[in-house]
Amino acid sequence: MASTAKRTITVHHVRALLRGARRHGLDTVPLLQAAGIPPLLPGDDRARVTPSQFALLFRALYRATGDEFLGLGPAPSRPGTFAMMCYASLGCRDLGAAVERGTAFYRLFPGGPDLALRRGEAEAVLTVRGALPDPFVDECLMIIWHRLCSWLVGRRIPLLRAHFAYPPPPHRDEYGPLFGCPVRFGAGATEAAFAAHWLAAPLVRDEDDLAVMLRRSPFELLSRRAYGTTVAEQVHSALARALRASPRLPTLVEVAARLAVSPATLRRRLQREGTSYQRLKDTVRRDAAIAGLAEGREPIAELAARLGFSEDTSFHRAFRRWTGTTPGAYRGQ
Template sequence: MTEPMGFTRWAAAHHVRAALVGARRRGVDVAPLLERAGIEEHALADEHGRVPAAQFVALTKALWSALDDELLGLCSAPLRLGTFAMMTHAVVHCSPDLRTAVRRADRFYRLFPAGPRFSLTERDSVARVEFDLSDYDDPDRFAAESLLIVWHRSASWLIRRRIGLDEVELGYPAPPHALEYGLLYGTTCRFGAAATAVSFDRALLDQPVVQDEAALRAFLRRAPWDILARMDYGQEVSAQVRRLLNQALGAGAEAPLPGPEQVAARLAVSPQTLRRRLSAERTSFQQVRDQLRRDVAVSALARGDTSIEELSARLGFSEPSAFHRAFRRWTGATPRSYQGSYQEANRDATASGRQASRSA
């Protein structure tokens, strides 16, 4: 199973809370939905809290069923279940390239009162897709974030290649969780822009749609997991680098994290070739390594099964202070406060359970 997208292996608590807004607005009792997904409500109270991504996916499915709305009650009218599936059928079978697929998807959704609205423009070497969010009642910006993620992951899936975004423009002020936007989209995010849009290399629009009926059935069967996934198509050099680094981390703390020269040797290319190929994918060895370090750190600290000092050494930092600086840059919190928030939540849950047992 692939690692979930910007959520990595975990979904931020504020995303989970935001996903429930539309259901609560419509009078749906969300407690049974959280229970069905295996999410304890106390875990959502911590601003730095996270829940396993698999539980977030399960909650999304439960909300879809309860609301019969793929937009989770955040738009002026519901988008009935099955609409996205019909759009993908229309796109996969009738689009020779990504350009045609994007335009066809836009025309399809305009048939529905609450369909997502987006428009494609091309100028020089840049392709830009702008999104119309005027019909969303979305105080937490969850619908806006989700729409961009769904578009980006679906488009990448169609051409079986991750689309590197040059810039993400957000037509609203920076939210409290703005630091996480870099994790969600993997590029520069500019708030307070005139519109909400993503920009990328125009040449990608010429890439052929390579998915077929069998792949589409599997894609829809796994939904929304693949939509919320950092998809690894296997052929990208960045994906190969990440796998090799992840294997090294799995070998234990005694095995140092390999550098670009060692990874290049494993891939049977020169360091210069590796650097050039990663640059063509709009990333670098440092970025791939830092993204993996971040994902592993967040997961380990949430589990609480290793000390910060051990984790720092395992991730190849020269000293814990360097790890502290990096983690704060990634998440906005220090490793100790992040880990402490989970320990506190677990203590509260244990105390609540004991109190309930005594009351019974």
């Protein structure tokens, strides 16, 4: 039996990676095929890929471009630059000193990212200064630095907000789950804020830990994490676990009981986070369907039954609504 999937990734992020490839004059078709992504898929606004497919594409582009920014930055960043920055920061006394050393390290390189840490009494703010050629680089920098900081202190650092100095993209709904905090576009600066007390946290990693982390980076740091810090994440995790065990997903009443809240309270909290129980059910089934089709071994009729669809036609209608194409076309593209 195929496994239930992790959250899938919007095709808009695939397109962002391909922009760097095209700037290098690379043929994107072999890169997509090597990642198991149908070459026509990036043309569909509703399409999505699995984390495994995205990781394969990321690594293929990393090798092909020889650039840690994958051709998307103002200047190439030689492989090994990120690792040396991490080693330089590892010996610092606390997180604040490590962030300041790491950002100073990158400012040594022409065209490198210009990041700055602003300390306040209640908040610390990490800002990307200057305009980068592609907004995707801004987003990657924010994600990588946030998750690197969390890794250094051995605990997830909750973000208070994430702001971006450009208009909202078509896939704006992806950003809340990605950053795990309120997100605003059209802000005066691209920045992320967290509680200032984290800057005094001691570093708990050593060089052996770093060597292990670097073998999986940077994609490991870019991967979406379900921290369970929002109600939507808790519901999503409950639904994903249930789908691994049975085609029948629990009702809202059943999930509310597991979370020790009333159904009305659960509905209100999900609405406050910009989602709904039905939307989360669709997301879990959609991601599992895409993963099953990408793996390519399970017959579509069996996949539909495993995901709780009593008829193939119902599954086909749902999949078209989710992705803009049919299961057979997705697998056969």
